Amino acid sequence: MPDAQGKVRYAVVGGGWISQGAFMPGVGQTSNSVMTALVTGDPQKADGLAAKYGLKSYRYEAFDQLLASGEIDAVYIATPNFRHREFAEPALLAGIHVLLEKPMATSEADCLAINAAARKSGAKLMIAYRLHFEPGTVELTDRARRGEIGDLRLFSSVYTQVTHPSNHRMQSGYWAGPVVDLGPYPLNAVRNLFASEPVEVHAVAVQTPGRPINTPDTVNVTLRFTEERMATFTVSYSLPASEGFQLFGTQGEIQVSPSFGLGEGVAIAYKVIIDGETETRQHPVVDQFGGETEYFSDCILKNRLPSADGEEGWRDVRVLAAIERALESGEVQRLEPLPARPSVKHDQARSLTLAKVPEFVNTEVPNG
Secondary structure, three states, rough: OOOOOOOOEEEOOOOHHHHHHHHHHHHHOOOEEEEEEOOOOOHHHHHHHHHHHHHEOHHHHHHHHHHHOOOEEEEEOOOOOOHHHHHHHHHHOOOOOOEEEOOOOHHHHHHHHHHHHHHHHOOOOOEOHHHHHHHHHHHHHHHHOOOOOOOOOEEEEEEEOOOOOHHHHHOOOHHOOHHHHOOHHHHHHHHHOOOOEEEEEEEEEEEEOOOOOOOOOEEEEEEEEEEHHHEEEEEEEEEEEEEEEEEEEOOOEEEEEEOOOOOOOOOOOEEEEEOEEEEEOOOOOOOHHHHHHHHHHHHHHHHOOOOOOHHHHHHHHHHHHHHHHHHHHOOEEEOOOOOOOOOOOOOOOOOOOOOOOOOOOOOOOHHH
């Protein structure tokens, strides 16, 4: 049951940058959500964040105790990717709703197990695709699907950043590296724009000389879709920060930049170019984490199924796993066709004011 004000009570599992810099301040921007607990293995984070937000803190080892406490309705899980199932599955089986960071897990098997737990208990599961609720993204997706630039044929994207060698993601293999960290953004975008699933996956990777990373640091992926459509994206942990994509149709194109970022000064902007005429659209900066949390809490309170569910999460991980196989084998990977299920819907946009981010407690910044 929600708290006395009718708000969904969240526990935050994992106290890293994304929790401290986005989710925790974003909750305060919502009208229907509140934090009541924190789960972390770091005593300094436990003390500092619990005091800052007035939370009860738990160690990872006491997670089952929290699930049985009656103090929470939902959890937001932002642990390292390989620990997602460890916390999502028992929470769902306990009837606790789960907002789970992307990628959903580090294997298809883990995704399927998490989804099975949600079906068994009836607890709601949503993958944290924050851009599904960002007004500019929702608008341009809707316009593209309506055929404003004709039949969609080609998607091309670049998403790069320089990640410091000390960052744990530089030393944790493929399932923490750039493909899995940055790749879900262009991958999920094109799946929703095309309203289709890739049937072939090809990938090529290079390793920047002198960069101490134990997985390829710059990767190009080519996806083939039905109806002879194609998507390409390049991600990197070793190139200057850049993000954007182009979407080409038979009658025009849409250029989007910035396309995947968040935070102060980052407003999703795009151009529609048809017959040499350009229309520019820039939406205001919004609190993307507040928006996705408000949407998920609304689903909980009104007993509605979230659109960005575990099926959506598995479909991305299915492709990420195919990219890994393509890199290892050097061969094109073929995927079984799946029915379309576009999950970005025109009425999902949320325009909450961006929260002020407080000082961080004992954590590394994304590219630090």
